[in-house]
Amino acid sequence: MAPPFETTRTIRLGHTDAARRMFFARQFDLIHEAYEDWLEANGLPIRTLLEDSDFGLPIVRAESDYRGSLFAGDRVCITITVEGRTERSFTLSYVLRSGDRQVGTAKTVHVAVDRASGRSCPISGTLADILSRQLD
Template sequence: MFTYKRTIFLRETDSTGVLFFSEQFNICLEAFEAFFQSQGLHLHEMIEMGKIFLPIVHAEGDYSAPLSAGDRVEVRLRVGKLGTTSFTLDFQIVKEGLEEEVGKAQIVHVVIARDGKGAIPIPDDLQLLLSFLKEHR
């Protein structure tokens, strides 16, 4: 599991002052990139050097409680499923200080060749990193 902490910003809220629903996905993807950075890597470099793309083919989210500007959250990232050409990321969002789950998301990425020739096996270096998130549950 990888843990990422951050603050909810005013720009991420809607007119009622609550986190806008799509921002939850942005926060989750931010946590995914932060995981790579914590390993001394940058996701965009891995994509550029490896000649791969990681499009999202499925995403779902649940919202259990509202978040407002200034709230601190902890995003807990795990790999739920690691396939041959795709992987599923599971995110749990917890409001700091309360240990209360306020949201969760699941995002499925598929690895495709940059030349557009379709899905390809997950590269070994990416597989290794993702395995770390799966094994440390």
């Protein structure tokens, strides 16, 4: 199994709410940005996926737990692990840390959907190779 992927983000003022803490929905923004970084680091920039693939990858399930507050200026390290894969879907797990504190966890399930028919389809090409490398 490949080591987990890590990327870092800075919490911006726009991520926070009136209580000056990161607004809960922004955790999904952060993990999606990390997902795009993960794709690019593995040789599949999001633009290439969107423009050159015959399938899309909608998220069909997302969950998130908030374990600690983040404030504007805080740095957060996001670790991504491929948790599982089927022929047509894959699951990513995320851990968010600020310093030595775990401040959140999340999970997303992505399904390959044929752009022409709108039906689920097998994951193929570069993405299939990436997932195989991550799980081997």
